[in-house]
Amino acid sequence: MNTVLKAKIIEVCDKKIAAKGDQVGISFYAFFKNKNDNPELLMEAATWWIQTNKLDHFEKALKIKNLVLGITTK
Template sequence: MQQVLKDKIIEVCNKKIAAKGENVGVSFYAFFKNKNDNPELLMEAATWWIKTHKLNHFEKAVKIKNLVENL
């Protein structure tokens, strides 16, 4: 996973956790704007989320953050 994607995932998870608590959920779409301005990075995130880890559409932000930090 590219460092830019790792950094973005951790940043978004930290913000969501700070705003809504440890039980907040996220999907991989949370790490991108509402437009597809970087399809390669979006596909990298989707592949990691869906194919590699077989995660549900929404997962706990804490879980995602831990997975990324331990890459």
């Protein structure tokens, strides 16, 4: 995953967690505007989310942030 996408995911997760707590859910669409202005980055996020990690549509923001940072939790 490229550094721009990693930074965006962490930023969005941090904002969501700060606003709604560490149980807040998120989907990969949260990292993009309502426009498809960067289809390559959107596909990279979708591939990472769906194919690489086999995540559900909504996951905990804290889980996503930890995956991006390489932190494993049980």
